[in-house]
Amino acid sequence: MENNLQPQETQDFNRIIPINIEEQMKTAYIDYSMSVIVGRALPDVRDGLKPVHRRILFAMNELGMGHSKPYKKSARIVGEVLGKYHPHGDTAVYDAMVRMAQDWNIRYPLIDGQGNYGSQDGDGPAAMRYTEARMTRMAEAMLQDIEKETVDFGLNFDDSLEEPTVLPTRIPQLLVNGSSGIAVGMATNMMPHNLSEVVDGCIAYIDNREITVEELMQHVKAPDFPTGGSIYGMEGVKSGYHFGRGRVVLRGKLHVDTKPSGREQIIITEVPYQVNRDTLCNRIGELVNDKILEGIAHINNESNNKEGTRIVMDLKRDAVANVVINQLFKYTELQTSYGINNVAIVKGRPKILSLKELISEFVDFRHDVVYRRTQFELREAEKRAHILQGYLIALDHLDEVIALIRASSTPDIAKDNLVNAGWGLDEIQAKAILELRLQRLTGMEREKIKQEYDDLMKLIAHLKEILANEGLRYEIIKTELNEVKEKFGDVRKTEITLLDNEVSIKDLIKEEDVVITISHLGYIKRTSASDYRAQRRGGRGVMGGKTREEDYIEHLFVASTHHTLLFFTEKGRCYWLNVYQIPEGEKNSKGRAIQNLLQISPDDKVRAIIDVKDLQDAEFVNNNYIVLCTKKGVIKKTALIDFSRPRSTGVNAITIVEGDQLLEAKLTDGLCDIMMAINSGRAIRFPESKVRTTGRGAIGVTGIEVEKEGEEVVGMICVNPETQKDRTVLVVSEKGYGKRTPVDEYRITNRGGKGVKTISVTDKTGRLVGIVDVAESEDLMITCKSGITIRMNVAAISEQGRATQGVKLIRIEEGDEIAALTKLDEQEEDVIFAEEGTEATTTEENTVSPEASTDQAENTTEGEQEAPIA
Incomplete structure (x- = not known):
């Protein structure tokens, strides 16, 4: 066969090297994948940026587009980036730039955008020729000192210019703003965090290089999303911080409100990160149409970019808000999970990083x-x-x-x-x-x-x-x-909700005193105690709670946010609730229906509340007791340990006989004297030892004789005569009269007697409505059925004998009367008068009325004999 190859062609043919196509494809694919991993999809662990974001910021810096300089057209910036540093599509660059300006997508925006940059409802941004942009202060901080040879520069795609391989950022950008991306064979999904917490974590690492991830989590508590919400459970977060992989369950934030008509509304104020609000509303509408969500009558998305998220759902009259909320979490994106996958480029290679490694890499870079x-x-x-x-x-x-x-x-x-x-x-x-x-x-x-x-x-x-x-x-x-x-630091936007089997959320809740109010119709809220200011005795007071005409504040007391409350109902049931779980409300707001927080039956209501510091303290619960009394004068004592294991459905605290109901519950140390008072003006005092300890299901024994029709017990106090010698007995009548009397004026008798006179009841004073034990260092808060609340110093209330009618504590409007009174542990030093628009009077003289003085020495002794055990 004749060889027609020319000499040069023969030479080229001899240079062809046969190779294995399988090996060649492996090598080429690995080269391609590394190019995507390093040059496009994954962030650098040092500045937390992908190449496109880094090039956008560097180009804007070169154009002199600082936060104080005029805006420039987005198309101008995109053209600069494409022409000099990033030879890819203009859409990719513009989309990356837009995302850096959207405050619902990035925790701390790096671009200050002007114009239509889209919305959280899924609306896209305007074309780049219409929008304008410049850098934010934080972006400038990421580029600070770049001119001082702090980072390496490399040639751009055509070797005509130099660009930085990393930015000399002062911001721990990767942790603060997070990142997400899909490369070849791997992906990254890093959560945003609060800048102040991350900075504290970095400083803690600098101070102690051997710090553990658990110790770092004392500073960097959990991810902090730009749209807020509530993290539900911390196990997945802990896994992500320890091993670089985990899961975050995020819930939207909502609350229940009541319309003037009495119907309840569920109002969503925050949705989970990257959840489209319109899509969420459409999904809820579909579930309502499919009869999966049956409690919702109407839904409306009232959200906008200025005022934020507001999705309003009107409930049907027979709907239970808690049930609807749980269904929303179960069937919609109102509860969403995010996979933590902390993959970043470290020294040119992708690596999975723990929280400590992320911080250490940034600190080493700085x-x-x-x-x-x-x-x-x-x-x-x-x-x-x-x-x-x-x-x-x-x-x-x-x-x-x-x-x-x-x-x-x-x-x-x-x-x-x-x-x-x-x-x-x-x-x-x-x-x-x-x-x-x-x-x-x-x-x-x-x-x-x-x-x-x-x-x-x-x-x-x-x-x-x-x-x-x-x-x-x-x-x-x-x-x-x-x-x-x-x-640049700010407060955390995303709350943390721990599950029952996790570490107590008390570690994350600021401990402070709050005022708990419960209305007659069962609405509960907590308010900062500082919102109630001391006034002089006899003042008119300020509004303590906005209620419907037939409603009024019935229970008002002070507790710490770290404590647990035991709720006792009139049917003798006991329920548990942590103080921090009570919804916070303004002083004049109505609060939330207690049935949405506790599983109380519709025909039952809360009558007494006990504040316990720690139910897990074995020594405390074994040496303290709950003393209960009813309106018919029955008294019962049960060890606190019997109430130390909370149940969501509640437990039976006392067996109530027909026609009676639970009135009061007190926490004692077993060494107290018990005093019970009747609305007709009688009171009895007997040692706690006279009441034997019984189980939760017992009926109890007679404490005071209730003989006349219309008589009923209005209150009970428990005072230790050895450790509480400074305490006096304060009684208040329904028309605002009250006084303090030394405990010793009430002689000790056996339980079950009629007792002695504690206040002179007249048409002027009205019947006795309450009895509390107080010290001069405390404040007293009095609430009327109209919602008026007044706070006064106990020391300003005169000390008088048992048989007097007392002095006027608060002026009562026609048709109004006192509904509740409680004491505060700390007395305010300065007495502040009522707010502008409310009347305040000067202190009245603590004189005894003529009607009361005639009975000053009278002591009834009819009830001193012991009554039979019930």
């Missing part, structure tokens, strides 16, 4: 930036000092320098002559002297040069100390991080 910045500043300072030194030499030989320059025919000759003059000048100094302006030769300018040189020498010494001292460099990092926190 250390490198500070070191390189200090080296640059030292070089520049030394260059400047070298020139200033030349200036000073020239000024010391000014006449000779001038003569030498005048004698030189060219600048180069003048420079050589200066170098060779024997004054120790080099070429750099000589050139600077030749460029020196004549005005710098004046005496004043010479002093300025000398001062600048001295300052530079101090700076050089300081910079050399930084380079030689690693501890000093880390102190600089901490200082700069604290500046970042002070400048």
Whole structure:
């Protein structure tokens, strides 16, 4: 066969190397995948940015688009990025830029956008030719010191320009704003966090390199999403922080409100991260149409970009709000889970990182930036000092320098002559002297040069100390991080809700005293105790709760947010609720129906509440008791340990006989004297030891004799005569009269008697409505059925005998009467009058009325004999 190949063709054919196509595809695919992983899809662990985001910010910085500069068209920025640094589609660049400006997509926006940048309802942004942008202050902080050779630069795609391989960020951007991306064979999904918490975590790591992830979580508590919401359970978050992989369950935030008509509404104020509000509403509508959600009558999305999220759902009259809420969490995106996958580029390779590794990589990077910045500043300072030194030499030989320059025919000759003059000048100094302006030769300018040189020498010494001292460099990092926190830090947006089997949420709740109010119709709320200000006795008071006409505040007391409340109902049931779980409300708001918080039957209601610090304290629950009393005078004592195991359905605390109901419950140490008072004005005192301890299901025994029709027990107090000697008995009548009486004026008798007179009941005073034990250091809060509440100092209430009618404590409007009274543990120092628009009166004299004085010495003894055990 004739060979027609030409000599050159034969040579090319001989250079063809046969290879295995399988091996070639593997190699090519690996090269491609690494290019996608490193150059497109995954963020760098140091500045937390992907190449496209880094190039956008760098291009804007080069265009001088700082936060205080005018906006420029987005198309101008996209064109700059495409033409110089990022040879990909303009849509990809614009979409990345838009996302950095959307405050519902990024926790701390890096772009300040002007124009239509879309919405949380899924609306897209306007075209790039319509919108404008510039950098935010935080973006500028990420580029700060980039001109000081703090990071490496590399050639762009056509080798015509240089671009940074990483930004010298002061912001822990990867943790703060998170990142997500899909590469080849791997993906990343990193959650955003609160800047202040992350900064605290970084500082804690700098102070202790051996810190554990658990200890870091004392600072970096959990992800913090830009749209708020509530993290439901921490196990998945802990897994993500320890191992780089986990799961976050996020719920939207909602509350139940009541319309003036009495119908309830569920109002969603925050939706989970990246949930489309319109899609959520459409999904709820579909579930209602499919009869899966049957309690919702109407839904309306009232959200907007200015006022935020507001989705209103009107409930049907027979719907139970808690049931509907649980169905919303189960069937809709109101509860969503996010997979934590902390994958980032570390030293050119993808790596799964724990919380500690993420922080350590950032801190190490900041250390490198500070070191390189200090080296640059030292070089520049030394260059400047070298020139200033030349200036000073020239000024010391000014006449000779001038003569030498005048004698030189060219600048180069003048420079050589200066170098060779024997004054120790080099070429750099000589050139600077030749460029020196004549005005710098004046005496004043010479002093300025000398001062600048001295300052530079101090700076050089300081910079050399930084380079030689690693501890000093880390102190600089901490200082700069604290500046970042002070400048950009904010409060957490996403709440944390721990599950029952997890660590107590009390660790995350600020401990403070709050006022708990429960209305007659069963609405409950908590309000900061500081909202109620002390007034002088006899003042008119301020509104303590907005209620419907037939409703009024029935229970009002103070508790710590870390405590647990035991609720006792009139049918003798006991329920548990943590104080922090009670919805917070304004002082004049109505609150939330207690049936939405506790599983109380519709025909039952709360009658007494006990505040317990810690039900897990074995010593405390074994040595304390719950004393219960009913309106018919029955008394019962049960060990607190019998109530130490909360159940969602409640437990039976006392067996109530027909026609009776539970009135009061008190926590005692077993050594108290018990006092019970009747609305007709009688009271009895007997030792707690007279009431034997019984189980939760017992009926109890007779405490005080209730003989006449219409008589009923209005209150019970328990006072330890040994440890509470400073306490007095305060009684208040329904028309606002009250007084304090020493406990010793009530003689100790057996339980079951009729008791003795505690207040003189007249038409002027009205019947007795309450009895409490108080100390002079405490405050008293009185609530009327109209909602008026007054706070006064106990010391301002006069101390009088048992048989007096007392003095006026609060002026009662026609048709109104006192509904509840409670004591506060801390007395305010300053007495503040009522708010503008409410009447306040001066202190009345603590005088005893003529009607009461005639009975001053009267002591009834009819009920001193022991009554039979019930």
